[in-house]
Amino acid sequence: xxxxxxxxxxxxxxxxxxPLVQRVLAVSAASAARASLVIRxxxxxxxxxxxxxxxxxxxxxxxRGAQRIIIGNLRLAFPGLTVIGEEDEDPxxxxxxxxxxxxxxxWVLAKDCPAALRDVPVGxxxxxxxxxxxxxxxxxxLLDHVTVLIGIAVGSRAVAGVICQPYYNYQTLSxxxxxxxxxxLEGLGVFGLSExxxxxxxxxxxxxxxxxxxxQIVNDAVxxxxxxxxxxxxxxxxxxxxxxxxxxxxxxxxxxxCKKWDTCAPEAVLRALGGCLTDILGNELPxxxxxxxxxxQGVLATLRKExxxxxxxxxxENVRKAMS
Numbered sequence: 001x002x003x004x005x006x007x008x009x010x011x012x013x014x015x016x017x018x019p020l021v022q023r024v025l026a027v028s029a030a031s032a033a034r035a036s037l038v039i040r041x042x043x044x045x046x047x048x049x050x051x052x053x054x055x056x057x058x059x060x061x062x063x064r065g066a067q068r069i070i071i072g073n074l075r076l077a078f079p080g081l082t083v084i085g086e087e088d089e090d091p092x093x094x095x096x097x098x099x100x101x102x103x104x105x106x107w108v109l110a111k112d113c114p115a116a117l118r119d120v121p122v123g124x125x126x127x128x129x130x131x132x133x134x135x136x137x138x139x140x141x142l143l144d145h146v147t148v149l150i151g152i153a154v155g156s157r158a159v160a161g162v163i164c165q166p167y168y169n170y171q172t173l174s175x176x177x178x179x180x181x182x183x184x185l186e187g188l189g190v191f192g193l194s195e196x197x198x199x200x201x202x203x204x205x206x207x208x209x210x211x212x213x214x215x216q217i218v219n220d221a222v223x224x225x226x227x228x229x230x231x232x233x234x235x236x237x238x239x240x241x242x243x244x245x246x247x248x249x250x251x252x253x254x255x256x257x258c259k260k261w262d263t264c265a266p267e268a269v270l271r272a273l274g275g276c277l278t279d280i281l282g283n284e285l286p287x288x289x290x291x292x293x294x295x296x297q298g299v300l301a302t303l304r305k306e307x308x309x310x311x312x313x314x315x316x317e318n319v320r321k322a323m324s
Contacts (some may be wrong), residue, residue, distance in 0.1 A: 018113060019118040020120055020122060021154065021159065022117070023104055024127065025152060026108035027077045027078070028150040028152065029107070030073070030102035031069055033102075033105075034069050036164050036179055038069055039146070040167075042062035043138070060138065062132050063131050063135055065131075066148060067129060068093055068096070069100055071085050071129060072096045081122055084127070084128050086130050107191070113185070116187060124154050127151070128149075128260050129149070130147075130149040130236075130265075131148060133148070133262060134146045134237070144165075144167055145234040146166055147164060147235055147241070148166065151265035156287055157186075158265075160183070161183065161264065161272075162182070163183075163237050164179070165237075168180035180192060184269040186271070186272060190272045201249075202248075202249070205228045206228060206229045206248045207222050207230050207231065208251045209230060209251070209253055211232045213253075213255055214232070217254050217323070218255050220254070220319050221315055221319045236258060236263055236299070237265065239301075240269065240301060243270065243301060249302065250300065251299060252280070252311065253300075254322070255298050256296040256298065256323075258294070258295040259295065275301065275302055275304065276305045277300070278308070278312075279295060280297055280299065281315070283297065297324070
């Protein structure tokens with residue numbers, strides 16, 4: 001069931017008996033919830049501290065503060081764990097305060113870990129962190145586009161994911177009720193979604209794509225999918241949630257603008273629901289520690305595997321050549 005973020009912070013217990021992957025997921029879920037509070041505090045303060053890293057690539061105090069919470073907690077709990085974050089780490093960052101430390105989320109620990117993930121050594125695990133996916137939208141006050149993404153890979157495969165929405169239902173709920181925490185584990189399922197939050201499959205052919213990183217190749221790929229409607233929105237996490245909530249049929253982005261920390265968590269959640277996320281050419285994305293950070297061949301994602309094959313077949317030759 002869906003639950004507000006304040007509960008995901010308070011309802012915790014520690015345990016060292018569970019398998020490593022499950023414990024990493026439990027700390028990730030708790031850290032994402034705690035980071036969401038930081039994001040909301042920065043927005044409420046009005047002091048966003050915006051830094052322009054590159055064209056259409058912003059960083060705010062919320063990005064920096066959220067990453068400090070997430071990576072700090074993961075490294076304290078799991079020495080030797082490979083954690084790769086979007087933001088450059090500050091060597092002068094202050095240690096986490098007691099109120100910033102989290103305990104593993106009891107909701108995650110209460111589940112039975114699938115047998116295939118029970119004996120994974122720490123050297124096989126890579127965690128990809130996007131502390132604030134949709135930074136440009138955050139700065140533009142498009143708050144429903146914002147997510148916190150933590151993806152967990154074993155070897156090259158995304159096996160678990162956390163998608164936290166700090167501002168879910170922010171227009172209708174009080175501050176202590178807003179927000180949503182969604183998590184998944186391969187072989188176990190997806191948690192944090194209620195049936196009332198998932199609509200029936202919409203009519204037509206609705207395509208979600210980038211709001212701010214478009215070009216001719218991106219547009220050619222979208223047009224070839226014969227959309228009845230195009231949703232130009234921010235954030236990879238947000239676009240995948242549109243698929244999960246049946247508000248779009250495909251996420252199509254023929255550009256190297258996405259990174260592994262943008263797609264690892266969304267892919268894990270989507271795949272746990274029977275969906276599919278690949279590059280625009282239909283190749284699986286690797287998430288091991290040595291994987292290149294950019295998704296150089298773009299992204300193609302759908303909630304249903306049969307839809308993925310259908311959209312992949314529509315990608316035109318000029319796009320394939322440009323992305324090869």
